[in-house]
Amino acid sequence: MIRPVIPWRLAWTLVLSAIFAAIVFVAIPLRTDMTGFLPRGHDVGSRFLLREVQSGAAGTVIMLGIEGAPHKDVPEAELARLSTGLRKTLSGDRRFVVVLNGAFDPVESEALHDVLFRHRYQLSPDNAARDFSEASLKTAFGAVLDNLDSAAGSAFGDTFLRDPTNAFVDTLHALQPDVHVRMRQGVWFAPDRPGDDPRALLLIRTRATGMDLPRQKDAQGAIREAFAALHPGSAHLLMSGPAVFALSSATAMRHDVDTMALFSTLIVATILYWRFRSLWVLAAIGVPFLLSLGVAMIVVRLVFGSVHGIAFGFGMTMLGVSLDYPVLLIGHRDRGEGPGATLRRIGDSLRIGVATAILGLTGMMFCGLPGLAQLGTFAAAGLLTAAIVTLRIMPGLIVSADLAPVVSGPSPCLRRAETARTWRIACLIPVVAGLAAMALHPLRLDTRLAALSSIPARRLVLDEAFRRELGVPDASLMMAVSGRDAQDVLRREEAMLPVMTRLAAQGAITGAQDAARLLPSVALQRGRARTLPDAATLKQAVTTAREDLPFRESAFDGFVDDVTASRQMPPLRPEDLRGTPLATALSSLIFERGGSWWGLVLPEGVSDPEAVAAAMAGRPNVLVLDLHREMDGLSAHYMARTLRYMAFGCLLALGVLAAGLRDVRRAGRVLGAVGAALVTLLGIFALLDVRLTLVHFIALQFVTGVSLDYALFFARPQLDDEERARTMRTLLTCNAMTALTFGLLALCQTVILRHIGMTVAPGVVLAMIFGFLLAGQRIGTGRARIS
């Protein structure tokens, strides 16, 4: 097989194609975050909110659980030790804003402690803390005496005396997340766990935004390292949160894409080498491969602004299909044939095949989901480029290098196989079985966008449990309040409070987080200060209240001084908290964007989103975003849109077929083969109870395109034995490439890629079988025409 002359033209073309592809790869980076894949919202408001959700505070939450590995009991004390150790390590780490595990914490920052203590009578949300009537003071003083009497209380005696109505405790309480946990060993534990399998809980906020995947990787790595450094033994760490999901999806996708790129190339190269036994054939096929990949990247970049990893991974898989064209060309050539001769035999079928395959991608290209549209565009651009290269550049290259299959001509084996067409009526059996399966087990649709998410259901369940226990809103329903300045926004949020309280009373929500809860507006603080009594009045009340109690006259002087000072104290503003942990929490809930101020209100434990939306209706300056509804609404919308474009693409393909074949019987055979393949595939899906998503439909349309391609080649008229053998061998090669590369896709962790692989791989195998049996002519009639 060693050729004495090196085909320089082919070699140079390959090198140039490789350089082109390399430049494209360096210049266009791949995106791996799922947000690039999802819809961006239907209007300006929801787009704004979606962006804030993804880049704002909600995205920085990481929830941790520490529990025994499966079937390993780890005692509570050990879990508490790990929780405490983790908090100790991480709270000193600049990468984390807060690390909470429920440990009694007299406000970590001393500066913040002092500020909050000084402003307690303006900040405390509970008016009881400002009730200085004689009766309430009497009760409060009694409680102070009891606290002083307590063994632990004596250490905090001065604080009790200065703050008899617990205004400071109330202020601190308002800053704490609304957790639903059990305190064990001084730290948070999950409430509904069996006693022998406890789980300690921690709540962390990262400094990096949830979208900043490299820094998230770093921060999440730091958490794992800190945990490992504590020698956890058989205890293990659970992590959840949007950034954790984003990172694991991106990592899995990167892995998928790399694996696909490597193994697709290996599979295709192996099959081609096995078929042609020539590295120069591989080189020749490398030209359309590299060019189509490069062009597809450029087209997607120009149309969408970026290239997503999933689109690239799918594009690599499309190798198996787009390389059909050069393979068909080389496979049908006889050694010594001129450039035009092969094309004259297969050119028409090839052009119709390309047209139908590209029309098979319309559903994907126009579905409206940015990610899937990229996939379709990538594949279509790749197919078209491969076809053009095959028709324009390849013939010259092949002839100059004199490439042709080694094994050619009729074989008894193939002839025997072809006699099977005599009984092709038997094809009705799988078709009828498929229809019966669909009738007995009707196919079920899944229009939820979540069905396309790669996050396993058990991790979503865990995430939901963490959120419930740690009082973290899932940001699926949120409101944004706009205003002239920060104070305006805070006042509007305070005005919404009665509505939120009513909703909580109705059970629609369990609570809500917003900036006003952390820091009341200046107006509200002033209002509270105005209700405080003057020194003389308060002194009188104190004197009366302590009458029957063993307090000295001067015991509450500090308290009286503090209340009096609070009457005149300038209220606390967001800017006064700069540099404290509270400022970080505030900045994610209230911020300036484009000249106006925005505050986010995040309801917790939402059970009735409609009630919340209805309560907010008619309020100016309040935007409501219901993420689930938005997404599922979009998803149904996309499904309808995809089906419409699919129908349109199928009609066009029919038109192409009619115009290209100009023969009703042949068209009937081709459509029969394609229809039989699709019905059988759907029957298998029905039997396996596969829930069909948008992606399945798109993949089915793609299978249709490829099936048409095969059927068209089988259905070419007036073929002699040699040509039929060439077609059979070449299509088998193409089919093996497609089935194996898409079969590989079915092993991916990324759900979208997996769905495509699981549909296309069996689909093309069926298309090959039915195309061979139904679209090809019976040998008897074929012979009669030739002779």
Add this chain to the structure above:
Amino acid sequence: MKWRVLIALCMALHSGGVWAADGGRDLARAIITQLGQVPERTRTFHETREIGALTHPLVSTGILVFHRPAYLRKDTLAPHPEDMIMDGDTVSIRRGSGAVHVVTLSQNPALSLLATTLRAPLEGDRAALERYYALAASGDARGWTLVMTPLGADGARVVRTVTLTGRNNVIDTLRVVQANGDVRTLTLDP
């Protein structure tokens, strides 16, 4: 060499006893070592708390239980029932029939100091005490007084002095003067 021994001897005689040498530190160490030899104790206590803000002291009685390692229970019986258990790194307090409050000592410096003050003498843990306090003692084995003064500013913010009196390996009183001047005195029945 001889001179030094002679001077040391003279100084020892002058200050009134070998145990009181070096500001009583050796006596302090001896007392703590002796206390630590009792693996468990159960005693009735009477506590008096003189609080600046109050016109008269708060008085209470109950039972104090100690056993190794690091377990101390203070059950106040009258006038208001309250249980406080220090066990290892946690302190749990339950007042009346209310909820149990649990605090982890490593997270709370003030309580941690209190726990060391109460438990370390009973454990004979001199190293722990010397981490927080300068120790001084007077008297002899039959009747001693141990005075502990905080070394660092953190300790001084909570406690001014702690004074223990006793005989041999028995503690008779514990008197804590807090930083704000409040005084608590615990008297243990023999």
